[in-house]
Amino acid sequence: MARWSIDQVALDAINEDQMDVQNAEALAGLGGVEGLSEMLGTDLKEGLEADAAALAERRAAFGSNEMPPPEAKTWLDLFIDSFDDATLIVLIVSAIVSLGVGLYEDPAKGWIEGAAILAAVLIVAIVTACNDYSKELQFRKLNAVKDDVEVKVQRGGGQQEVNVKDVVVGDVILLESGDKIPADAVVCPGSSCTCDESSLTGEPEERPKSAHSDPFLLSGCQVTDGSARAMAIAVGRNSRWGRIKASLAVESADTPLQEKLEVMANTIGMYGGAMAAITAVVMVSMWYCSANPEPPISWENGFEVALEAFILAVTIVVVAVPEGLPLAVTISLAYSTTKMMKDNNLIRQLAACETMGNATSICSDKTGTLTQNRMTVVHAWAAGGTMGDGEAAESVAGVLQRMPSLTDLLVKGMCLNSTAQIRHNGDGSFKTVGSTTEGAMLHLAQCVGSDYAAVRAEASERIMKVFGFSSARKRMSTIVRLGNAGGRATRSSSQGRLYVKGASEIVLERSDAYTDASGAAKKFTAKDLAELRRVIASFEEQALRVVIVAHRDLNGSTPVTGSGLATEAADEYEQGLCVDAVLGILDPLRPDVTEAVATCKASGISVRMVTGDSKNTAIAIAKKCGILSEGGLAMEGRDFRRLTPAQLDDVIPRLQVLARSSPQDKLILVTRLNGANLPASREEWEEAHPGRDWDKENLKLLPGHRAEWEANHGMRPNGVGEVVGVTGDGTNDAPALKGADVGLSMGLSGTDVAKDASDIIIMDDNFSSIVKAVLWGRTVFDNIRKFL
Numbered sequence: 031m032a033r034w035s036i037d038q039v040a041l042d043a044i045n046e047d048q049m050d051v052q053n054a055e056a057l058a059g060l061g062g063v064e065g066l067s068e069m070l071g072t073d074l075k076e077g078l079e080a081d082a083a084a085l086a087e088r089r090a091a092f093g094s095n096e097m098p099p100p101e102a103k104t105w106l107d108l109f110i111d112s113f114d115d116a117t118l119i120v121l122i123v124s125a126i127v128s129l130g131v132g133l134y135e136d137p138a139k140g141w142i143e144g145a146a147i148l149a150a151v152l153i154v155a156i157v158t159a160c161n162d163y164s165k166e167l168q169f170r171k172l173n174a175v176k177d178d179v180e181v182k183v184q185r186g187g188g189q190q191e192v193n194v195k196d197v198v199v200g201d202v203i204l205l206e207s208g209d210k211i212p213a214d215a216v217v218c219p220g221s222s223c224t225c226d227e228s229s230l231t232g233e234p235e236e237r238p239k240s241a242h243s244d245p246f247l248l249s250g251c252q253v254t255d256g257s258a259r260a261m262a263i264a265v266g267r268n269s270r271w272g273r274i275k276a277s278l279a280v281e282s283a284d285t286p287l288q289e290k291l292e293v294m295a296n297t298i299g300m301y302g303g304a305m306a307a308i309t310a311v312v313m314v315s316m317w318y319c320s321a322n323p324e325p326p327i328s329w330e331n332g333f334e335v336a337l338e339a340f341i342l343a344v345t346i347v348v349v350a351v352p353e354g355l356p357l358a359v360t361i362s363l364a365y366s367t368t369k370m371m372k373d374n375n376l377i378r379q380l381a382a383c384e385t386m387g388n389a390t391s392i393c394s395d396k397t398g399t400l401t402q403n404r405m406t407v408v409h410a411w412a413a414g415g416t417m418g419d420g421e422a423a424e425s426v427a428g429v430l431q432r433m434p435s436l437t438d439l440l441v442k443g444m445c446l447n448s449t450a451q452i453r454h455n456g457d458g459s460f461k462t463v464g465s466t467t468e469g470a471m472l473h474l475a476q477c478v479g480s481d482y483a484a485v486r487a488e489a490s491e492r493i494m495k496v497f498g499f500s501s502a503r504k505r506m507s508t509i510v511r512l513g514n515a516g517g518r519a520t521r522s523s524s525q526g527r528l529y530v531k532g533a534s535e536i537v538l539e540r541s542d543a544y545t546d547a548s549g550a551a552k553k554f555t556a557k558d559l560a561e562l563r564r565v566i567a568s569f570e571e572q573a574l575r576v577v578i579v580a581h582r583d584l585n586g587s588t589p590v591t592g593s594g595l596a597t598e599a600a601d602e603y604e605q606g607l608c609v610d611a612v613l614g615i616l617d618p619l620r621p622d623v624t625e626a627v628a629t630c631k632a633s634g635i636s637v638r639m640v641t642g643d644s645k646n647t648a649i650a651i652a653k654k655c656g657i658l659s660e661g662g663l664a665m666e667g668r669d670f671r672r673l674t675p676a677q678l679d680d681v682i683p684r685l686q687v688l689a690r691s692s693p694q695d696k697l698i699l700v701t702r703l704n705g706a707n708l709p710a711s712r713e714e715w716e717e718a719h720p721g722r723d724w725d726k727e728n729l730k731l732l733p734g735h736r737a738e739w740e741a742n743h744g745m746r747p748n749g750v751g752e753v754v755g756v757t758g759d760g761t762n763d764a765p766a767l768k769g770a771d772v773g774l775s776m777g778l779s780g781t782d783v784a785k786d787a788s789d790i791i792i793m794d795d796n797f798s799s800i801v802k803a804v805l806w807g808r809t810v811f812d813n814i815r816k817f818l
Contacts (some may be wrong), residue, residue: 033068033071033084033749034069034088034091034200035069036066036069036070036072036073037091037504038062038091038092038093038264038268038692039542041092041199041263041264041268041485042264042268042537043056044056044057044060044066044263045214045246045263045264045270045495046271046491047273047692047694050244050246052246053246054244054246055220056111056527057216057245058331058542061513062241063216063217063219063241063245063261064219066216066263067200067218068259070199070200070261070263071200072200072201072202072217073201074183074219074259074261074262074619074694075184075204076186076187076202077183077185077186077187077201078182078185078187078198078202079453080185080186080201081186081188082187084102084587085196085198086241087676088198088200089198091199092199092200092264092265092268093199093266093267093268094195094265094266094599095194095196095197095198095212095213095263095265095266095269095445095664096266096379097196097266097267097272103163104163105159105160105163105783107626108158108159108163109155109156109159110159111155111159112155112159113155117149117440117601118154118155119297121147121150121151122148122151122246124138124147124282125144125145125147125148126148127139127144128143128144128147128588129143129145130144130230131151131193131341131759132144134337135341140288141333142427145363146426147702154360156171157360157361157364158360160335162677162781165196165289171436173685175384175806179193179210179212180812181193181194181195181197182194182203182204182205183197183201183202183203183204184201184202184259185201185202186202189204193369194212195214197212197262197265197721198262199213199263199265200261200262201213201261201262202218202259202260202261203215203259203260203261204257204259204599205223205247205257205258205259205260206253206257206336206704207223207253207254207256207257207384207464208253208463209252209253209479210250210251210252211225211248211249211250211251211252211253211260211293212249212262212267213248213249213262213264213269214246214248214249214263214264214265214268214269214270214271215246215247215249215260215261215263215264216241216243216245216246216247216260216261216263217239217241217247217259217260218241218258218259218260218261218341219242219254219260219766220241220259220262221240221241221257221258221259221730222238222239222240222241222254222256222258223238223239223256223257223258223464224236224237224238224239224253224254224255224256225237225239225248225251225252225253225254225304225315226249226251226252226254226466227248227251228397228398228403229759230248230250230251230270230274230760230762231272231595235779236255236465236466236467238499238706238759239258244345245451246271246593246800248270248271249264249265249270249272250271250761250781253463254463254709255449255450257794258736269624271761273693273695274761274762274764274765274783279457280487281710288756290681292491298448301655306343306346307343308343308344308548309339309342309346310336310342310343311339311341311342313335313338313339313342314332314335314336314339318332318337318701320585322487322646326454329713330446330559338804339698341793348779355521357814359814360816361402362810362813363381363383363384363810366603366806366807366809366810368382368755368804369534369806370383370802370803371793373799373802373803373806374777374792374793374794374796374799374802375545375790375791375792375793375799375802375803375806376777376787376790376791376792376793377667377719377790378423378787378789378790379789380582382772382790382809383810384668384810384811384814385753385771385772385784385806385807386755386772386790386800386804386806387791387804387805387806387807387808387809387810388753388807388811389604389635389754389755389757389771389772389804389807389810390634390635390636390751390752390753390754391635391636391637391638391703391754391757392635392637392638392640392754392756392757392800393540393638393639393640393659393699393700393754393755393756393766393770394637394640394665394694394756394757394758395636395639395640395641395702395757395758395759395760395763396639396640396641396643396648397617397641397642397643397759397760397762398758398759398776398779398780398795399620399757399758399795399797400619400623400639400651400655400657400797401616401618401620401761402618402620403468403617403759403779404459404460404461404462404466404469404471404617404618404621405462405467405575405615405616405617406422406423406428406464406470406615406616406618407423407426407470407471407473407474407613407614407615407616408420408421408422408425408574408616408618409426409569409572409574409613409614409616410429410430410611410612410613410614411562411565411611412429412430412433412436412440412545412568412610412612413433413436413545413546413547414544414558416565417429417430418614420572420616421618421628422618423470423473423474423477424477425691426432426474426477427477427478428475430478430480430611430751431479432547432550433549434549435548435549436546436547436548436549436610436611437478438802439545439549439581440528440611441475441480441482441578441781442480442485442489442510442581442608443477443529443531443579443580443581443610443659444468444471444472444474444475444482444531444579445471445472445480445482445486445509445529446484446485446493446510446529446730447507447529447531447579448464448465448468448472448482448506448531448782449464450462450463450464450465450466450468450469450472451463451464452469452472452473452482460473461468463634464634467575467577467615470613470615470740471531471579471613471615471751474613478524482506489510492509492510492512493509493510493511494509494510494526495509496508497600498507499532499661503532503536503600504533504536504588505530505531505533505536505537505604506530506531506532506602507529507530507534507603507604508528508529509526509528509530509584509603510526510527510528510529511525511526512525512526512527515683515694521574524604525583525584526583527581527582527583527771528582528583528584528602528603528604528607529579529580529581530578530579530580530582530607531577531578531579531580532576532577532578533576533577533726534576534577534578535579536564536568537580537607537609538563538566538609538642540580540604540605540606540607541554541578541580541609542554542606542607542608542611543606543608543609544558544562544609545581545609545756546610550607557782561735562609562612564610566612569612569614570646571616571664572616572648572650573616573644573646573647573648573649573651574614574615574616575614575615575616576614577612577615578609578611578612578613579609579610579611579612579613580607580608580609580610581608581610582603582604582606582607582608583608613737617651619651619655620795620796620797620798621798622659622796622797622798623655623798624654624655624656625796625798626798626801627655627656627657627797629801630800631656632803633804634741635779635804637657637686638657638685638687638688638699639651639652639658639684639686640686640688640690640695640699640766641689641691642686642689642690642691642692642762643689643690644689644691644754645664645666645687647689648664648687648689649664649687649689650660652664652686652687657686657687658686658687659686661682661684661712662684662685662686662687663681663685663686663687664686664687664688664689665681665685665687665688665689666688666689666690666691667688667689667690667691667692668690669697670688670691670695670698670699671695673732674729674730674731674732675702675729675730675731675733675734675738675739676729676738678698678702678732679742680700682699682702682703685699691764692760693763693765693766694765696741696756696762696763696765697733697766697769698732698765699766700754700756700766700770701733701769702732702734702739703751703752703754704735704751704752704753704754704770704771704788705736705739705751705770706769706770706771708734708735708736708739709735709736710735710736711735711736712728714735715728715735719731739751743747753771753772754771754772755770755773755774755800756769756770756772757773757774757775757776757792757797758773758774758775758776758780758784759775759776759779759780759781759783759784759795759802760780760781760784761783763775763783763784763787764781764784764786764787765787766786767784767787768787772789772790773787773789773790774788774789774790774791774792774800774803775787775788775790775791775792776791776792776795777791777792777793777794777795777796778793779795780795791801792813
């Protein structure tokens with residue numbers, strides 16, 4: 031008998047992509063996390079029963095937490111697949127006929143021409159299979175199931191470590207900072223944490239999670255701060271990560287070059303065969319109808335004349351077929367892939383090289399592709415003035431270093447009100463462990479010459495109280511005892527200082543002064559406040575994340591001892607603050623992105639940004655890198671999803687930015703652009719839209735279907751419209767990467783799922799390397815054209 035009263039369909043209804051508000055409302059309708067736990071038969075304190083039979087029953091009802099590994103192709107499979115080419119088929123048929131006729135006509139030397147053609151075909155097949163198999167070996171590890179990952183769960187009243195594949199719906203999972211979330215889950219009451227969801231949603235900022243404020247944890251994402259107990263609500267194929275992984279199983283479409291070669295092969299076969307047949311018929315007819323036929327008409331002579339005519343017809347077909355073309359194409363592509371590797375383009379599929387040369391549209395992710403996915407302080411306001419070039423923290427640090435007293439206060443406020451750490455790479459870049467916003471401030475501290483670890487160590491014994499950050503407070507504060515570090519603080523013997531960092535609107539309303547260049551507090555005037563609010567508004571218009579760092583000196587009238595410093599008392603201390611700096615934090619553009627976008631546009635390639643980030647941030651970045659032009663359209667995913675196929679076709683020519691998009695939105699956009707993988711029949715449409723009415727809705731639901739798409743679009747021979755390239759680095763980009771004509775993932779920051787779904791890997795994560803991929807692709811096309 032089932033121990034739960036809810037099914038997977040109902041769980042899916044509270045776990046939709048990019049539907050945070052609706053998901054929260056649906057969860058509340060079930061009675062919140064507590065109500066859902068009752069429906070799932072889970073005791074939030076004790077966990078599930080540690081009973082193998084009961085767990086197996088749950089696994090049968092809700093699925094297992096694993097995806098079946100894709101079947102790896104052997105060298106023989108790839109060798110056989112290489113013969114699935116119209117040109118090679120025509121050559122093979124011609125070679126066999128030529129070989130047979132040649133042996134009949136001249137047993138000593140007649141086999142040479144047919145054997146030479148077969149040898150060329152064999153070389154093409156071997157080279158293609160070897161190249162693809164070597165790439166298959168390199169990337170097979172991306173699909174490996176990581177069986178050695180252990181997860182902590184609460185079962186039978188105690189903690190257990192189980193394999194990640196053994197997690198079931200209803201399990202209470204125990205998560206700590208740095209852990210990767212093994213399944214979609216909801217945070218249990220009484221715990222909270224912060225998560226980095228950029229790989230799945232495209233949003234670079236960490237998301238605070240608690241049972242009463244955004245309780246949903248997404249599989250594959252990472253806990254960056256805090257610890258939490260969470261109840262699994264979706265595993266394996268039913269999780270958001272699993273849905274993306276499952277959607278990657280799409281049929282590959284022919285590349286533009288393959289289509290052209292197929293048309294050529296069909297044309298040669300059709301017209302060459304027709305002319306050969308006509309020639310043979312004319313020869314036999316001329317002999318038969320001649321007044322003095324030579325040799326004389328007889329059955330034996332007729333066979334000889336017909337054979338002679340057939341040999342001539344075969345010769346016409348063999349001469350017409352460019353037997354060197356497949357070999358030239360294969361060698362040209364293989365050579366180009368080697369050269370492209372030096373330009374940081376790792377080609378997984380030979381055909382992707384020439385496909386990129388035909389690209390007419392590129393749909394790019396923002397976070398980690400156009401930008402560096404590394405939050406940086408690029409602007410600041412301090413001591414009454416603004417600073418920063420909008421690109422690097424060094425431009426801000428250079429000005430701050432001329433104000434050492436103010437900078438000392440700012441550095442302590444940034445370092446003591448954070449738990450993040452910075453790990454430097456050998457190439458001069460760095461990676462933040464923890465909040466990327468805090469990482470940006472620590473990086474600024476390093477740029478002004480401070481060691482954040484040393485600052486924390488020096489103050490560690492004097493820290494009296496920490497008022498932690500929460501989504502409700504939107505700020506964090508630390509009280510530090512001043513004076514003799516080894517003494518005991520009292521009202522009369524010591525003073526303290528409160529350091530605060532938090533959201534601009536929250537901290538500013540609690541402030542009445544700012545720190546001037548000498549480090550002294552200066553009261554705000556009405557004019558000062560108006561100017562500062564204008565500066566903050568200008569930062570926000572540039573899509574900067576605005577954070578204020580402030581302090582307050584606590585005198586004898588305010589206790590700084592450990593007694594009485596309860597969290598509830600935070601508001602009492604966080605008043606009368608003195609603003610040290612207003613920081614504008616941005617995920618900066620990658621080098622050469624603006625130039626690369628301009629080059630693409632000049633080459634006739636339209637560039638679109640498709641991101642899960644907010645619309646304002648997407649617009650600001652798109653304008654900065656040149657994607658969003660005058661007359662261009664920026665749209666949110668929720669509005670995109672309401673369109674009919676016909677309406678979307680009207681919007682696409684002007685659509686340059688798609689924000690707050692889900693993985694499915696990206697795939698739909700790519701599908702409407704290139705026409706690939708559309709449902710080709712009513713049965714396929716109904717399979718893609720279960721429960722929907724074909725007669726009433728086949729022209730209303732995206733992505734549409736083949737018949738209506740063909741009625742409105744010009745097509746390449748196989749019914750495909752634009753040649754679309756998609757760039758991305760996150761798991762959320764994988765469906766679009768797979769559905770595009772050529773998918774380009776980031777080698778350094780890309781997730782395994784994104785790399786596995788792509789055709790080309792950009793090894794240096796630089797968008798400008800895509801321009802080189804286009805250049806090489808067009809070079810291949812030109813070389814093949816010269817051969818013909």
